[in-house]
Amino acid sequence: xSVVARTPERTTLVRAVCVREWREAIxxxxxxxxxxxxxxxxxxxxxxxxxxAAINPPSERDIQALYSAxxxxxxxxxxxxxxxxxxxxxxxxxxxxxxxxxxxxxxYSVIGEKSMRTLEPLLATPVGVGDLxxxxxxxxxxxxxxxxxxxxxxxxxxVVLLGSRAAVNAVTAPRWVLAILVxxxxxxxxxxxxxxxxxTRVNDVRVAxxxxxxxxxxxxxxxxxxxxxxxxxxxxxxxxxxxVLIVLDLAVFWLxxxxxxxENILVRWR
Amino acid sequence: MGIALRTEKLTKRFDRLxxxxxxxxxxxxxxxxxxxxxxxxxxxxxxxxxxALIAPTSGTAEVAGxxxxxxxxxxxxxxxxxxxxxxxxxxxxxWENLVFYATLYGLPTAVAAKQAERYLRLMGLWERRQEPTAxxxxxxxxxxxxxxxxxxxPRILFLDEPTxxxxxxxxxxxxxxxxxxxxxxRTVFLCTHNLDEADRLCDRIAFFRHKVxxxxxxxxxxxxxxxxxxxxxxxxxxxxxxxxxxxAVAGVREARFENGSIIVASTDPLRTNPLLVRALVExxxxxxxxxxxxxxxxxxxxxxxxxxxxxxxxxxGPPR
Numbered sequence: 374x375s376v377v378a379r380t381p382e383r384t385t386l387v388r389a390v391c392v393r394e395w396r397e398a399i400x401x402x403x404x405x406x407x408x409x410x411x412x413x414x415x416x417x418x419x420x421x422x423x424x425x426a427a428i429n430p431p432s433e434r435d436i437q438a439l440y441s442a443x444x445x446x447x448x449x450x451x452x453x454x455x456x457x458x459x460x461x462x463x464x465x466x467x468x469x470x471x472x473x474x475x476x477x478x479x480x481y482s483v484i485g486e487k488s489m490r491t492l493e494p495l496l497a498t499p500v501g502v503g504d505l506x507x508x509x510x511x512x513x514x515x516x517x518x519x520x521x522x523x524x525x526x527x528x529x530x531x532v533v534l535l536g537s538r539a540a541v542n543a544v545t546a547p548r549w550v551l552a553i554l555v556x557x558x559x560x561x562x563x564x565x566x567x568x569x570x571x572x573t574r575v576n577d578v579r580v581a582x583x584x585x586x587x588x589x590x591x592x593x594x595x596x597x598x599x600x601x602x603x604x605x606x607x608x609x610x611x612x613x614x615x616x617v618l619i620v621l622d623l624a625v626f627w628l629x630x631x632x633x634x635x636e637n638i639l640v641r642w643r
Numbered sequence: 644m645g646i647a648l649r650t651e652k653l654t655k656r657f658d659r660l661x662x663x664x665x666x667x668x669x670x671x672x673x674x675x676x677x678x679x680x681x682x683x684x685x686x687x688x689x690x691x692x693x694x695a696l697i698a699p700t701s702g703t704a705e706v707a708g709x710x711x712x713x714x715x716x717x718x719x720x721x722x723x724x725x726x727x728x729x730x731x732x733x734x735x736x737x738w739e740n741l742v743f744y745a746t747l748y749g750l751p752t753a754v755a756a757k758q759a760e761r762y763l764r765l766m767g768l769w770e771r772r773q774e775p776t777a778x779x780x781x782x783x784x785x786x787x788x789x790x791x792x793x794x795x796x797p798r799i800l801f802l803d804e805p806t807x808x809x810x811x812x813x814x815x816x817x818x819x820x821x822x823x824x825x826x827x828x829r830t831v832f833l834c835t836h837n838l839d840e841a842d843r844l845c846d847r848i849a850f851f852r853h854k855v856x857x858x859x860x861x862x863x864x865x866x867x868x869x870x871x872x873x874x875x876x877x878x879x880x881x882x883x884x885x886x887x888x889x890x891a892v893a894g895v896r897e898a899r900f901e902n903g904s905i906i907v908a909s910t911d912p913l914r915t916n917p918l919l920v921r922a923l924v925e926x927x928x929x930x931x932x933x934x935x936x937x938x939x940x941x942x943x944x945x946x947x948x949x950x951x952x953x954x955x956x957x958x959x960g961p962p963r
Contacts, residue, residue, distance in 0.1 A: 376758060378720040378795035379749035389746040393732065393739070400734035400775075490728035494791060497694055498747040499720040636697040640657065 390508035419463030457539035465596030479568030677845035723797035782813030
């Protein structure tokens, strides 16, 4: 049997890297815990909050406070308004999952390789570093997107079963469904490549997480502004945000690719 | 015999530091080539250069028939490198580690499995193939790393300190493996601090300190530096005047004290030794015994490196 080494096909490389990273991640209980905890907490809290709002009618004072904080729900039945508000509020938290979960995975993916000293033998193979970076990005992106979508599907089902019409309308609004379907992968990619970029500069997972955690700030700000009616995310705004995310994704991937060069990794990374 | 590796004025600078200073090197196909130098001499940087892991500042190289800077991916496919650290995925099994790397070297699935099995058996790790490598000893990890470097059957295998930290059994396995590779006609580029190992394994040796100081076979290095050495033990101990008498004898190239003896290097000991004995006896010395002493590669190495450090450059002529 002749053995001829060569650069592997991109799909083969991506599959091999993803399978290896996933095996590695599954074997790391801390990483599994940190990956699953945010979606489980957000999903559980969201379902409980919607159910609690259905069982306990809000007081007049709560209703007035809600109407003044969120003008968008004025005119709705008080119970519907509260449930709709809560259901939408938790949708914003779902947008945090793709910023938090993949960040942890991406950071472990690079800092783990640095601490295990596995990067040099990896870079000694005939694979291109761009392809390797792409494969690593996908290895963190795919499970995060699946986790977010799965959590959203559970949330959707729970709200349909427990919530009012307003709550159901809120979580099935085309804008939010599109946000989950389109913006979640884009946010995930942004978070992953940001995680990789940060990991090239620091060796401590906790420090990298603290720096990377800043990515949630604009997401939370936009989400709160939307829920409280201060910013209306109409189709135009949605398109603009998607475009900004695509541009940011490309820019951060490009920066990560610059940092992820053989010579930089071997000579400058510490 | 063809040329496996050729460098021309290969240079690597890191800001103001010149790690590799215009080296000209030729490694022949099928030879075990030793690359010796002190810590910080630039050996690892040289390895990274010729394995197309980092780019040279200037100069060129041809590795396994491919041009550095032009066919870098082909170079990486054609060579294998054992890095200073084993660098294994420790949560994964030995089998998973090797199959993963075989895939990165573009081997089809069936070939990857075959090669992983071959090298796990060769390294005596087949029985533990399903265990995470975190449970392996230092020696086992090193054997795994060597298996990983060799499993795509590279034309040139670069080994950076392959037996460092290994117990005698594991070190012997590695040395036997290198000998077997030479038997198969494979080229091995061996970076080592273990001079005894280099002496036993290498066809030729390069002494290196940012630049190539000297390249030769171990025998030629020994012969040229010291000739054939003679050890003269005096009672109770050699005196400075004894050393002076020895140095005055015709044919003596060098003489020094060492552990209560005088070590004499001469071009023709058969002619020189009787003269030495006579000179010492005439000077009142009492000779306990006279023995032939073969210079060790360590002596050669230490002297060359010492002279380079003191003199600032190679004392023994231009590299060959």
